[in-house]
Amino acid sequence: MEELGHEDVGEAEEAPEEREVPEETGRTGESLPLPPEGKKVYLISVEYDAAKKKAYLKLLDEDGHVYAYYDRSNHKPYLITDVPPDKVKEIPGIAKSRDFIDAVRVKKYNALTGENVVLTKVLASDPLAIGGKPNSFRELLPRVWEAKIRYTSCYTYDQRLFPGMPYMLYDGRLNPYPNDLTSEEEKELRAIFQGEKEEYVREAFTYFPLLISSTPSVKRAGLDIEVYTPRENLMPNPTEARFPVISVALAGSDGRKMVFLLERSEQEMPRGQSPDLPSDAHVEMVSTEPELLRKAFAAMEEYPLILTFNGDNFDLPYLYNRARSVGLRHEEIPISLAREQAYVINGWHVDLYKLFKNAAIQVYAFGDIYKGFTLDEITKALLNKGKIEVPPALHGLTSGQLAAYNLNDAEITLELTTFQNELVMKLLFLIMRISRLSMEEVVRLGISGWTRSAIYAAHREKNYLIPNQGDLASKGQVQSKATIKGKKFQGAIVIKPRTGIYFDVFVMDFGSLYPSIIKEYNLSYETIDCPHPQCRNNVIPGTSHWVCTIWQGIFSTYVGLIRDFRLKWFKKKAKEAKDPESKVWYDVVQRALKVFINASYGVLGAETFPLYTPSVAEATTAMGRYAINQTSAKAQAMGIAVLYGDTDSVFLHRPAQKQLDELSEWAEKTLRIGLDVDKVYRYVVFSELKKNYLGVTPSGQVDVKGLLGKKRNTPEIVKNAFNEILRVLANVKDEKQFEAAKQEIKSIVKEVYQRIQKKQFTLDEVSFNVMLNKHLDTYTKTTPQHVKAARMYETAMGKSLGPGEVISFVKVRGGTGVKPTALATVDEVDVEKYVESLRTTLEQVLNALDIRFDEIIGVTDLSSFMQFS
DNA sequence: TAATTCGCCCCGCACG
DNA sequence: CGTGCGGGGCGAA
Numbered sequence: 082m083e084e085l086g087h088e089d090v091g092e093a094e095e096a097p098e099e100r101e102v103p104e105e106t107g108r109t110g111e112s113l114p115l116p117p118e119g120k121k122v123y124l125i126s127v128e129y130d131a132a133k134k135k136a137y138l139k140l141l142d143e144d145g146h147v148y149a150y151y152d153r154s155n156h157k158p159y160l161i162t163d164v165p166p167d168k169v170k171e172i173p174g175i176a177k178s179r180d181f182i183d184a185v186r187v188k189k190y191n192a193l194t195g196e197n198v199v200l201t202k203v204l205a206s207d208p209l210a211i212g213g214k215p216n217s218f219r220e221l222l223p224r225v226w227e228a229k230i231r232y233t234s235c236y237t238y239d240q241r242l243f244p245g246m247p248y249m250l251y252d253g254r255l256n257p258y259p260n261d262l263t264s265e266e267e268k269e270l271r272a273i274f275q276g277e278k279e280e281y282v283r284e285a286f287t288y289f290p291l292l293i294s295s296t297p298s299v300k301r302a303g304l305d306i307e308v309y310t311p312r313e314n315l316m317p318n319p320t321e322a323r324f325p326v327i328s329v330a331l332a333g334s335d336g337r338k339m340v341f342l343l344e345r346s347e348q349e350m351p352r353g354q355s356p357d358l359p360s361d362a363h364v365e366m367v368s369t370e371p372e373l374l375r376k377a378f379a380a381m382e383e384y385p386l387i388l389t390f391n392g393d394n395f396d397l398p399y400l401y402n403r404a405r406s407v408g409l410r411h412e413e414i415p416i417s418l419a420r421e422q423a424y425v426i427n428g429w430h431v432d433l434y435k436l437f438k439n440a441a442i443q444v445y446a447f448g449d450i451y452k453g454f455t456l457d458e459i460t461k462a463l464l465n466k467g468k469i470e471v472p473p474a475l476h477g478l479t480s481g482q483l484a485a486y487n488l489n490d491a492e493i494t495l496e497l498t499t500f501q502n503e504l505v506m507k508l509l510f511l512i513m514r515i516s517r518l519s520m521e522e523v524v525r526l527g528i529s530g531w532t533r534s535a536i537y538a539a540h541r542e543k544n545y546l547i548p549n550q551g552d553l554a555s556k557g558q559v560q561s562k563a564t565i566k567g568k569k570f571q572g573a574i575v576i577k578p579r580t581g582i583y584f585d586v587f588v589m590d591f592g593s594l595y596p597s598i599i600k601e602y603n604l605s606y607e608t609i610d611c612p613h614p615q616c617r618n619n620v621i622p623g624t625s626h627w628v629c630t631i632w633q634g635i636f637s638t639y640v641g642l643i644r645d646f647r648l649k650w651f652k653k654k655a656k657e658a659k660d661p662e663s664k665v666w667y668d669v670v671q672r673a674l675k676v677f678i679n680a681s682y683g684v685l686g687a688e689t690f691p692l693y694t695p696s697v698a699e700a701t702t703a704m705g706r707y708a709i710n711q712t713s714a715k716a717q718a719m720g721i722a723v724l725y726g727d728t729d730s731v732f733l734h735r736p737a738q739k740q741l742d743e744l745s746e747w748a749e750k751t752l753r754i755g756l757d758v759d760k761v762y763r764y765v766v767f768s769e770l771k772k773n774y775l776g777v778t779p780s781g782q783v784d785v786k787g788l789l790g791k792k793r794n795t796p797e798i799v800k801n802a803f804n805e806i807l808r809v810l811a812n813v814k815d816e817k818q819f820e821a822a823k824q825e826i827k828s829i830v831k832e833v834y835q836r837i838q839k840k841q842f843t844l845d846e847v848s849f850n851v852m853l854n855k856h857l858d859t860y861t862k863t864t865p866q867h868v869k870a871a872r873m874y875e876t877a878m879g880k881s882l883g884p885g886e887v888i889s890f891v892k893v894r895g896g897t898g899v900k901p902t903a904l905a906t907v908d909e910v911d912v913e914k915y916v917e918s919l920r921t922t923l924e925q926v927l928n929a930l931d932i933r934f935d936e937i938i939g940v941t942d943l944s945s946f947m948q949f950s
Numbered sequence: 951t952a953a954t955t956c957g958c959c960c961c962g963c964a965c966g
Numbered sequence: 967c968g969t970g971c972g973g974g975g976c977g978a979a
Contacts, residue, residue: 572955683953
């Protein structure tokens with residue numbers, strides 16, 4: 082029933098009574114055992130037991146057993162303030178609070194001033210006393226720091242814990258599982274970091290084990306439920322849970338396949354195995370719903386990790402609320418609900434929809450190969466298969482078919498974590514280790530939250546005071562003006578392309594340009610515009626920002642380490658690795674690191690990031706502009722034609738190998754950033770537009786960038802014509818072959834044009850597919866065409882459409898000019914509009930090839946006229 | 951709860 | 967009716 086991963090799918094039920102949802106997760110590790118002595122266990126989450134007022138670690142072994150280890154250090158929640166301890170104790174709201182423990186002196190390093198300062202640490206017995214309720218200590222003190230960090234995170238950093246890493250109980254104490262580097266690894270690591278500062282190398286050695294330590298195989302199950310609805314298109318409301326759960330499926334990593342099916346009077350098929358189901362599936366018919374739920378819960382409890390697709394918003398809340406309303410007691414349900422999240426008692430729940438929707442995962446971990454966020458779309462892209470085709474109404478299904486459909490979704494959900502040698506699980510563990518967050522937090526938060534946590538941990542590690550956003554205000558002065566209206570600072574530059582076709586093009590680029598700049602130029606919130614007069618001449622070109630020459634920036638160190646690990650170790654190893662197993666591992670690590678570094682610059686420019694420092698972001702892009710401008714100038718001075726460039730790349734026409742080497746050396750020496758050949762093209766076709774070109778590699782592969790023919794919302798008939806042209810271009814080996822290719826291309830254009838004119842197409846071929854990004858009623862300023870179509874669809878079909886939905890519509894004559902594809906006929910299609918779409922899409926390529934679209938269709942008109950006359 | 955800017959296209963809408 | 971601007975979507979980096 083997860084279907085679409087966003088809220089408001091289908092017709093909403095009548096407004097439900099707001100049911101109270103507990104804030105607290107209600108989870109406790111009380112009933113969980115200590116890990117056995119000497120057993121390797123993995124830290125999956127750090128949690129807080131509100132009753133015991135203690136943090137505890139929740140651990141997992143490879144057999145699927147869950148353990149808890151409660152704090153034994155008597156660690157307490159705290160905040161930092163500059164009010165002296167005796168003054169703190171004079172504040173009645175604090176001193177008289179029964180949660181107040183003590184106020185003590187604490188030494189911290191203030192990175193902004195470079196001073197060691199003595200501040201006050203105010204300790205409490207309960208995290209809520211620090212912050213989170215009306216009279217929390219943080220509200221009663223004029224100036225506080227570190228008062229908004231979740232207690233479980235605070236505990237993680239202070240105890241130097243690494244979620245995702247193995248631990249072992251020894252003499253009743255939990256210790257990191259021994260994970261010594263081999264002497265060879267140590268030697269190699271030293272070699273890589275040769276020339277770096279001692280402190281930097283020391284940190285490299287601290288963090289390296291996180292990246293080479295293997296990840297466990299986690300016992301887990303994909304879960305999916307089906308709910309009866311009286312009408313089609315009605316999305317059952319999980320808070321109300323008015324309709325019966327008719328099927329629950331689990332697919333376990335141990336190979337078990339289970340379906341619990343409710344016997345229904347209207348059942349069309351006799352009980353028993355259906356031919357649609359896999360033969361090894363265990364299907365159990367259950368006569369009452371409470372019994373069904375109990376059985377499903379019992380099955381769930383056999384797996385420490387439950388995977389769902391949209392389970393936070395649908396499956397788990399539905400199960401919980403339905404179970405309650407059919408009479409199960411709270412204690413019988415292994416689910417606990419929070420506001421936006423659903424937890425599994427004594428285990429963990431990962432909603433894969435949230436993970437895959439995470440932009441950083443989508444773009445950097447999976448190379449942007451899936452665009453939408455439905456289970457269907459993600460599955461098609463990553464696993465090369467879709468869901469079972471569902472008949473229009475769930476009602477028409479036999480029990481066997483229902484079970485098969487249900488189980489298939491559970492299996493696919495599981496498979497999203499098993500494909501490519503458990504890529505997603507490995508990625509999760511690596512992100513946990515780097516970000517220092519529990520598994521469920523990694524899934525819930527985005528890259529900003531991950532980076533925040535990682536950098537907070539670095540502060541605690543060095544005993545730096547974590548600054549408040551307000552402390553950085555003086556460091557946030559922006560000097561540049563953005564090119565685009567409404568943006569906060571200037572970004573990258575794009576070198577205007579030389580329109581036309583060029584053979585033998587070499588693309589050089591700065592690998593990880595912004596992270597490299599941040600590292601190499603020591604950019605960090607405390608190093609930009611630092612207080613030292615002697616640093617003032619260390620200016621970032623094109624700005625009046627200077628950078629500290631004395632302090633080593635904390636942010637630049639963090640970014641630098643990740644970048645160096647990725648570039649100098651894992652990318653290299655991935656290339657060199659012989660056995661596939663380790664190749665996959667190196668590649669996963671490399672991808673995880675990529676996620677973090679690529680976002681490092683972005684978060685600095687995001688107001689919601691607690692260490693928001695736009696001046697650092699601005700200095701980064703300024704240095705980037707300087708780098709590419711200098712490189713372009715240098716190349717031209719060397720007599721190489723620069724055809725194009727964007728942000729971190731230059732496209733060079735027929736450079737000699739010697740020249741490439743020279744340029745590379747020059748960049749390393751003068752800019753201190755690596756510049757290498759990234760790509761070679763047999764030829765490149767540049768349109769007159771920036772960010773729009775296509776290149777053909779020596780092997781005949783065609784890279785298309787930005788062209789309309791590539792865009793998701795371009796109609797298929799136009800896209801197909803575009804792709805046919807590409808196929809012709811892919812075969813062109815030299816200038817001589819272009820003439821023949823041009824003729825071929827012309828005939829392709831002519832043919833498609835005629836097809837459009839004669840309406841020889843299906844509606845799907847001419848549909849525009851545009852995503853709805855907001856709720857329908859929030860389009861108030863203008864009414865875009867896809868919104869018009871969506872509204873028509875709603876009225877006609879009685880089904881509501883929400884954000885994330887892709888609207889399919891065609892352009893028609895008359896009326897408002899558009900119609901949802903489902904409501905239109907070929908007859909009413911506005912042919913002119915499609916000719917225009919064909920024209921603009923193809924002209925981006927044709928112009929560069931010196932082919933006139935108008936001449937082709939003009940000729941066509943004439944010839945067809947002659948034919949008929 | 952939330953990474954950034956640059957660039958292009960189509961369209962809707964207000965203004966002259 | 968033409969023009970210019972901004973909303974909206976999608977892509978490049």
